[in-house]
Each structure stands twice: as C-alpha cells, then as structure tokens.
Amino acid sequence: TPSSCFFLLALVASCALAYPHYAAGGGSLGEYQPPGPGDKRGPCPGFNTLANHGLINRNGVGITSDAFAKAVLTGFGLDEKVTNTIFTKAISAAPEAFENGVLIDISYLNFTHNQIEHDASLTREDAALGDAINVNPALVADFIGGKKTIGHFEIIAARNRRIAYSKANNANFTFNFA
Numbered sequence: 527t528p529s530s531c532f533f534l535l536a537l538v539a540s541c542a543l544a545y546p547h548y549a550a551g552g553g554s555l556g557e558y559q560p561p562g563p564g565d566k567r568g569p570c571p572g573f574n575t576l577a578n579h580g581l582i583n584r585n586g587v588g589i590t591s592d593a594f595a596k597a598v599l600t601g602f603g604l605d606e607k608v609t610n611t612i613f614t615k616a617i618s619a620a621p622e623a624f625e626n627g628v629l630i631d632i633s634y635l636n637f638t639h640n641q642i643e644h645d646a647s648l649t650r651e652d653a654a655l656g657d658a659i660n661v662n663p664a665l666v667a668d669f670i671g672g673k674k675t676i677g678h679f680e681i682i683a684a685r686n687r688r689i690a691y692s693k694a695n696n697a698n699f700t701f702n703f704a
Contacts, residue, residue, distance in 0.1 A: 555579040555601045561586070566631035569643035569650060569658050573632045576601055586632035594629075633659060645699050646688040648681075652696045 623634030
C-alpha cells in the first residue's frame with residue numbers, strides 16, 4: 527500500500543542517516559542545509575532529507591521521477607525498481623500533488639491522511655492535533671531519549687509511546703500500515 531511504501535522510505539532515510547557509508551556513491555548525502563524561506567517540506571522524512579541534502583531540488587519543488595530515483599540511490603542506496611515503486615505509490619496516494627508526473631512540491635504530500643501523513647509519527651504531531659508537516663523538537667527529544675545510538679528496541683518503545691499518546695488524545699486516531 528502507499529502508506530507502507532512511505533514507511534519504508536522513512537525507515538531507509540533514518541538508516542541512511544545513521545549509517546551513510548552503506549549508501550551508494552560512498553554514502554554521501556551531500557551537505558545539509560536547513561530549509562530556507564519559501565522552501566517546501568512535507569510529512570515524509572525521506573523526501574525532506576533528500577531536499578535538505580540537495581539530492582533533489584533544495585526548495586522541495588518540481589521533483590521528477592528520474593531525479594527522485596537518482597537521489598534515493600545516491601543517498602539511501604535503494605535501486606531504481608524500489609524508487610519507481612515508491613514514486614508511483616506517491617502518485618496514487620496523492621494524485622493532486624502531481625502535474626504530468628512531476629511532484630509539484632513536497633508539502634502537497636500532506637493531502638491524504640494515512641497515506642503519507644499518518645497519526646503517531648515519531649517526529650510530528652497528528653494532523654488532528656497540530657502541525658503534521660514540521661518536526662516537533664519535543665517529539666524528537668522523546669524519540670532519541672538522550673542516547674547517542676538508537677536501535678530497534680528504542681524505535682519500538684518510541685512508536686508504542688506515540689500510539690498510546692495518539693489513542694488517548696486524538697478522537698480520530700488511525701494507524702494502519704497494512
């Protein structure tokens with residue numbers, strides 16, 4: 527499903543940032559630059575990482591399938607078949623975000639709840655509770671928990687905390703990565 531493809535992209539982005547030497551091309555994600563005024567970012571950490579490191583347009587606008595495939599190979603080490611699947615799923619999940627097969631801008635990926643944007647994000651608020659686009663520093667601090675490294679147990683614990691919080695505070699909570 528589209529949501530599971532974006533979950534995979536977010537997971538791969540996290541791993542690529544933690545272990546950049548495993549990515550293609552020597553693991554270079556390029557120089558990090560935070561988004562500037564007018565730059566677009568969305569709910570997908572993978573797309574945001576690619577833009578922040580200049581592997582796709584830094585402004586987050588006008589992203590082609592070919593540019594996305596090259597960026598994901600270079601930054602995350604995923605092959606063209608996987609990246610084409612992710613991009614195709616993005617088009618089916620949020621067709622209004624694309625014009626002639628080109629992603630208009632990353633922020634447009636927020637249109638369809640539980641496809642790309644989803645409840646219980648590790649780094650963003652549920653859309654029903656606040657800002658589902660921008661990273662929430664308090665959630666990041668809770669996720670990292672002061673540790674220098676994060677393993678699968680920490681990820682599972684953080685996910686469980688976020689699901690419990692969302693269930694308790696979001697009357698419309700859904701979480702489905704089937």
